[in-house]
Amino acid sequence: MQFWFDFASTYSYVAALRVEDACARAGVTLSHRPFLLGPLFEQQLGIRDSPFNVHRERGQYMWRDLERLCEKYQLPWRRPAVFPRSSVLAARVACCAGAATGPLVRAIFRANFAEDQDIAQPEVLRALVDGIGGDGAQxxxxxxxxxxxxxxxxxxxxxxxxxxxxxxxxxxxxxxFFGQDRLDDAIAWETTRGSPRPART
Amino acid sequence: MQFWFDFASTYSYVAALRVEDACARAGVTLSHRPFLLGPLFEQQLGIRDSPFNVHRERGQYMWRDLERLCEKYQLPWRRPAVFPRSSVLAARVACCAGAATGPLVRAIFRANFAEDQDIAQPEVLRALVDGIGGDGAQxxxxxxxxxxxxxxxxxxxxxxxxxxxxxxxxxxxxxxFFGQDRLDDAIAWETTRGSPRPART
Structure with a gap:
């Protein structure tokens, strides 16, 4: 199953911290796909900001909803001082993380949404890569x-x-399947209609 | 718990056909609140159409998602020939349905999204009220x-x-709680944090 996300996206944070365990429990192989919502929103909606900022009421709901979801799933949460943060550099770093992708994705999301760190800054990303045992400078x-x-x-x-x-x-x-709350539906779809996994050897 | 819906809304259809059973199972008292998305979208977004029509990609996903959801919850589904249908008259009829609100709401939603009937037409609504044992003309x-x-x-x-x-x-x-997929969260919230129900007498 592919997990598509943007490091600037609040609901992607919740999904990112849930998806690996959920897939492991279901025996589903997970593949991370970082991408950028910015160009997509600009092309589809003609906006250069988050829809949560453009549609104020939807944004107000989202911030409260994130508190509740993080409480439900026992995830750390701190509302970031800046939203949305530029996620270009973070996404590029995640694109070339290889076997470290899972831990790195979680570390970057936690930095943005649990520690209010500015993940647009190279030094922040370097420290995050170092922190999971990688070579940040490289x-x-x-x-x-x-x-x-x-x-x-x-x-x-x-x-x-x-x-x-x-x-x-x-x-x-x-x-x-769109939205973190459809994770279980997606896994059910994958397990019942996906291609059978190769037997373990 | 209050259920807020618009008869033109596809995801409201799924919610309307699930919410009564879900509340009954949880012992939660349900109150129907029909309203109109049209004036709300015009005020908040400056649009006079469904966001699913304005944001084409989101609409394409929604139509497929509805098929899947109706399959999952074993609900009848036929994509309506017109979307969104004017729901003003249907909402007014539902506003004054009294004890028949539940059956009427389900009948109107089924007409729109399972039978492709034009719920904007008075004669359709009259027949629906008659069909649940009411007086459609009145x-x-x-x-x-x-x-x-x-x-x-x-x-x-x-x-x-x-x-x-x-x-x-x-x-x-x-x-x-926004979205039909948050029904269970809403019920859990109501049962754990709502006011205790009066004992049955």
Whole structure:
């Protein structure tokens, strides 16, 4: 199952901290797909801000809802001083994290939404990579490469092609599920209609 | 618990056909609150159409999602030929249905989203009221009264005051839950934080 997310997205934070355990319990293989909501919203809605800021009432609800969801799922939560934060650099770093993707994604989301750190800053990302046992300086260098920039652009283009219009999303057996509260539906879809997993050898 | 809905809203349909059983199982008293999304969207977003039509990609997803949800909850589903249908008259009829509110709400939603009937037409609503054992002609007369029109306007004003920005919503122990997929959360909130029910006598 593919997990599509943007590091600036509040509901993606909740999903990111739930999805790995949920997939592990169900025996579903998870694949992280960072992308950028910014170009997508600009193309689809003609806006250059979060819809939660543009639609004020929806935003007010979202902030309270996040408190409740984090309480429900026992996740740490601190409302970030800046929203949405630029997630371009974070997404690039996540694009080239290889086997460390899971821990890194969780660390970046926690920094933004539990510790109110500015994940747009290179030094913050460097420390986060170092903190999970990686090489932060090397990760930042790689993230700046033409290949990684192109990878993130390709992810965003693929998100648009898949019909994505917000985040987070789960792609399960070819079907899109939007919203963190559809995680269980997506896993059920994947387990009942996805291709059978290869037997363990 | 209060159930806020618009008869034009697809996700309200799913909620309307689930909410009564769910509340009954949990021992939660349910109160129906029909309102109009139209004036709300115009005021909050400056649009005079459904956001699912304005944001094309979100609409495409919604239509597929409704098929899946209706399959999951074993609800009949037929995509209506017109979307959104004018729900003003249907909401007025529901505002004055008294003890028949539950069956009438379900009948109107089924007509729109399972039978592709034009619920904007008085003769359709008359037949629906007759069909649940009421007096359709009398219901239409009452729905046209100044009092009932004022009641629906008051409902919509109250929805806006509560912070509602879409439908369906559940108001549980003073807290708003948006979206049919938060029905269980709303009921849990009501049962753990709502006022205790009076003992049965």
């Amino acid at each position: 990760a930042l260098e790689l993230a700046a490469s033409t290949e990684v920039r192109a990878q993130l652009r390709a992810n965003t283009a693929e998100a648009i092609r898949l019909g994505i219009f917000g985040a987070p999303d789960f792609l399960a057996a070819g079907e899109l | 219901a239409l007369e009452l729905a046209a009264s100044t009092e009932v029109r004022a009641q629906l306007r008051a409902n919509t004003a109250e929805a806006i005051r509560l912070g509602i920005f879409g439908a369906p919503d559940f108001l549980a122990a003073g807290e708003l």
